[in-house]
Amino acid sequence: MKYNDIDFNGKTILITGGAGFIGSNLAFYFQENFPQSSIVVFDKFRSEEKFSNGNLKSFGHYKNLIGFHGDVICGDLNSKEDIKALEAYDFDYIFHEAAISDTRVYDQEIIMQTNVNSFYDILEMARRMNAVLVYASSAATYGSLPSPQTVGKEHPENPYGFSKYAMDQIAYRYMNIYPDMTIVGLKYFNVYGAREFFKDKTASTVIQFGHQILSGKAPRLFEGSDKIVRDFVYIKDVIQANIKACAPKKNGVYNVGTSKPRSFQDIADILQKELGTDYGTEYFPNPFTGYQMHTQADISTSKEYLGYTPEWELEAGIKEYIDEIKTLYKTEVAHG
Template sequence: MRYTEDDLKDKTILITGGAGFIGSNLAFYFQENHPDAKVVVLDSFRSGETLSNGNLKSFGHFKNLIGFSGEIISGDINDKDLLLDLEVNYDFDYIFHEAAISDTTAQEQDLMIKTNVNAYKDLLDLAVAHNANMIYASSAATYGNAESPQRVGREAPNNVYGFSKLSMDHLSREYMKECDINIVGLRYFNVYGAREYFKNTTASMVLQFGHQILAGKNPRLFEGSDKILRDFIYIEDIIQANIKAMAPNTSGIYNVGTGKARSFQDIVDILQKELGTSLECEYIPNPFIGSYQFHTEADIATTKEALGYAPAYEMEEGIKAYVPEIKRIYETEVK
């Protein structure tokens, strides 16, 4: 199902985490394709606050929203007064929930559960109160080291982030049984594309390798990177899945990937082709053996069937489309 401008005319859309990677891309999708919809972005934005691993607590950045003309609210989804204000003063038709502590290496179990699970329940209650459809970000981290291809129902999270996302999925299923609203959980695999730069060290290796190459540095890969395979998915296909999840009677938990596993070596080789370089790769020991996913591949059969989703970008096409933005970010933010 593809929404026309008229379908979303005068509809109100809330995007939590809307200054982050995927949330900001959604905000611009609606602005460009549905100018008569009211889009409200909620994000905690970044401060100097860090987690114990040294990474920022929030990756939201104003530069991801330059050019966005909708309403912007700075706030934390853990703030119950804020959520009450949203319930009383707005009337949402759709909620896209992208806000989370998304750092898979974060050790703060209390903050992770509070933010990713407890606050999500409050947002589900907001959706029920407004009779709004809920589309939320789950994650392939729910699978941990589960055998490929990863299928819904075969979860084995090995960090608190994956556990929190699986807990969100369990909670969603309970609400699906009891409530009339449409609830769709999308388990994103390895996403890359525009507006990810401000995720810093947690940005995709597509971007990180791209900037290494542009700096004239030899790409640094783990030994055996031709055998470390992941399901890498371009941001445009993530947006496609979210829009298709707006259709009625689609409640469920779905994988969003390409259904094809590709190697980190493939990323470097494609980037070098697109950038016209032939730098020699440096191979370093992998310090994460034992706590590292060596193969992810989304089973997307039910996603195709239920949502009508079909990935449009092979890795070659996705990286080719992304390279101009990789170059722009390098020139404006890195050099």
């Protein structure tokens, strides 16, 4: 499906973090819809290295790119040499998805180096090449502010959220200094869908609950999960936002959600309906203090300046996603 009138055929497109969840979906979107485009994936790919919280340092996975025909470059955003390798190309569009995206990593130095320092390099590359730059910001910039979360009212409460907040401030400065550049930041809310499995513990509750149910167990939810709501947005709406961000009416930072928050209980119930099970729900106390109970993206400016309108309700998104959840359970979990 094509989301606007831009013809990407004949264009050269860079996707950093292209072996990750959103990046790999972008890569296949261009490959399938614009077969004459040249797509370059730049990704660190995963190693065995872990943060102190036990989570992997990089989530990029080759399995997300099986069937991809473009160029693949294994590189680290923190390496000037690796970034320099990209100078061999002349990019028309840059989608900057690469980041440390784990909200429970508290090593401020590595997060700021990876997410913020490298952003200057990406911005400068876009400026030199006259490339359109669309980058991943995050709803984590809002912290636990009350809903609806509105661009311009941020209060990050972890190093990751602050790093994305800092990126937004840098981007705004570039927009002012170089008004001829096209720069758009997208604050993703709770994204779910195809190719997220390799995010491991940071994958959405949709696939995590799905795999609990497929293993014959009741989904495990925090007590009061019918009152814990999030703005869950399907991957296809996120791709739509990225494509529309390539021709904005106005540079800026925009929310990408549905503005229709749904509960964790809703997800578990929809999954059981789709999977034909009736295991009930197992509840346990929420171990987190200061846990956010409600998120809802204010998408008024996204509609106005990007022409973004979410098309996927939670029920429809899970219904389309269910076959992949089952396949991954068989191939990666049951035989993992």
